[in-house]
Amino acid sequence: MTNNVSIEDVPLNRFHQLLCIRSGGGWVLDGYVLSIIGVAMVPLAATLGLSGFWQGMVAASALLGIFCGGFLGGLLTGRLGRKKLYFVGPAIFVVCSLAQYWATSGEALFFMRFLIGIGVGFEYPVAGALLVEFLPRKYRGPRLAMLTILWFAGAALAYVAGNAMLESGRPDAWRLVLASPAVIGVVLLAIRLGTPESPRWLLSKGRTAEAEAIIRDVYGATFSLRNLPEQAAEAKVSLLCLLHSGYGKRMLFVSVFWSCSVIPVFAVYAFAPTVLQALNLHGDWASYGSVAITLLFVVGCIVATRLINVIGRRSMLIHSFLWSGLALLALGACSDSSPMMVLLLFGAYALFIGGAQVLQLVYPNELFPTEIRSAAVGLGASLSRIGAAIGTWLVPISLQTLGIAQTMYAAAGVTLVGLLVALILAPETRSLSLQEAASLSR
Template sequence: MSEIAGTAYPSTSPSPPNGDASLDNERLSLFQIRLAACAGGSGFIDGYVLSIFGVALIQIGPEFALSSAAKGAIAATILIGVFFGGIVGGYLSDKFGRQRIYKWDLFAIAVLSIASFWIDGPLALLIMRLLIGFAVGVDYPIGSALLTEFSPKRFRGPLLGVLISLFFLGGAVAYGVGQVLLSTVGDDAWRWMLVSAAVPALLIGVLRVGTPESPYWLTRNGRIEEANTVMERVFGPGVTVDEVPAEGERTVGLRGIIRSGYLGRLAFVIASWTSAIIPVYAIFSFGPQLIGALHLEGNAATYGSAVIELFFAVGCLLALGIVNKVGRRTLTIRSFALKSVPLLLLAVFSDAPAIWIAVFFIAFALFSGGLEVMNFVYPNELFPTDLRSSAMGLVTAFTRFGAAAGTFLVPVVLEQYGISATMYAACAITLVGLLVSIVWAPETQGMKLSESSSLHH
């Protein structure tokens, strides 16, 4: 039995007898499962706030007389907030530690969500979405780095995949909540939709209290005794991490990535993730409108969006079972190739019967699972402890910048060129990601963090 912050976590493996066990050889513990659920809070809330806004736009658009371009701009604003938040959060996490901000940023999201009830115009709405996006962006690189640095190598891929699964689960829950509020509250339902994001933020924020600092970060910063104390409390006596203290001055952020020779890896992860995320974010932000354009209207469009998000989550869960079997590179390439097929079919057969439209969307969601899991695995495995959060923050930032551009363009392209052109564009973006992955995707399966993050593996 191990204990930390007053909470006991039964270990699934016996404590090592002589103090020479490595974290990479540990079995899965209740602590790591709880950490995955809490770290995934940022993904759940990200998916929730994006999707709930897609439903809220049904009322917000007419109330504020928003044009298609204005809808796209406001929907994209939260992604711009994530852009800046990711950069700031990643830098602060590598510089000052994972724990400090991780414990408090979800409470900021809760306060901002509650304040959204009193929005009185498009400008206030835009500012509030920007601030919420910033808070979500700050959290992304911190939670994933913590989970990576507490995970044995054979469980790292599946545990990181849980984070993106919760993103899609958050989207599905938001569509359900949004539809219930639309049906029961009336003209002000959109206000309660925006406020509702405070509920998961508060719940997950409370569960995060007591989370210890990363032993990898502590060791890298020369705080060996503190790292050993954390490891003993979480895993039992004698368990160590595969890390050494830094020599000389540590450089974090983009400058550190460039100086250390990791710019190429950063470019690959950003290009791959951006190609994957633009079609997904378009569906999240405008799910009901996109499905409505494919001949499903009203409640059917909103519930249809919720079902699709659930299939995204199912696709991620299926990928968790194979990420350690088929290899990181193979999973990435296959996922890009497979998900392009239903997008092409949606473009070619946009006037097909509703049942076939549903099949195409579900196939897209399921085939996306492997890629979405890898979007969290790669940036956390390919960079060393000094740069891990900074890299994840920059990846989060730049991929959301691309997603923001795509989200802004979706309603405009949909209105001016129709659903076929929109789906053709999504397919083309996916094929770009496939090409990038074929050329540059590395293999990190079964490696220690020190090995996968080395430029010489």
């Protein structure tokens, strides 16, 4: 017995929910491992005697690693499959996080966090590709957006857990802070056991029997390859298509908007206590302010996830860049205001940038066909981290030479560039199937 229901239109089942947990756990860990350096930076810099240059290098090292890992992970995920690469990132997190405990120099921390960044870079293409290739179209946008929420949840957890460890008073507390992601990594490796390969990827490699078996296992005995009609219609395109025609334009859009949405955010997370102190927030204001702003990032992403299928991708991106950019401009103008005003403006930025944050995985996974989807996501992640790494490295230098007001103006400028790109290039993919969203003919 068979049916005619496309797997793009089935309701969510237990497998979908479990896959969301498996992929979502990776994003919790990504947010935690990338943000935990901000918690440990002040005590580790004092213990190891790091200059402003090396503080910036250590903070930016993971972003440089993402540049390498995103590109490499995207290519390998397309060639070797999603399943094999699903365990690489968590394994790197466990080993390198533990190794940070014994670091004795800025160079050693730079190397370990560079490798951690490679692991994060692997996560972007593999976790997103698995989700988008299994999820029904109705849930694709919200569930991909959910990954960004979980990233900020991981970041918030890093500040809460990290500050708690620092307050223990142990002389090696900052080392425990940097080693702590290993615990989450071990749990993530365990829950990912048993994840199947993507049927769409198997079909793109001509492995139809394996694809059919997985479809029946995931969706039920009445489903088969006939319930995946759009796969046969997808054009066989190579990675070179990213460099010309419509896919080159899409790659440009994804890379620039992704860069403009992450540069200020990563700069804030790497030096949150330092930035807040420059804005006249000291003591508990700075410590709890970091947690509060992170939670507002989570709230902003939750609101954006609720609205993504209501107002559409394009409109959300435009409004997100517009209002968050204005909030950063106001922060620059009011840099010497009261702590409460600073927190309100920072909170406004955190809320409004949520729309751009959740679209970082939605757009690139929808705009490219199966054969180059993971490579496109990996390349977008890589290119976006070049600017993020440079911006993060420049933050302590900018604070020392230009001051906090000019630093906030620069962040606002980056955000408003994202607005301009969104106005010119952002497409609308709401309610489209994967084939329709990735098609160059629409």
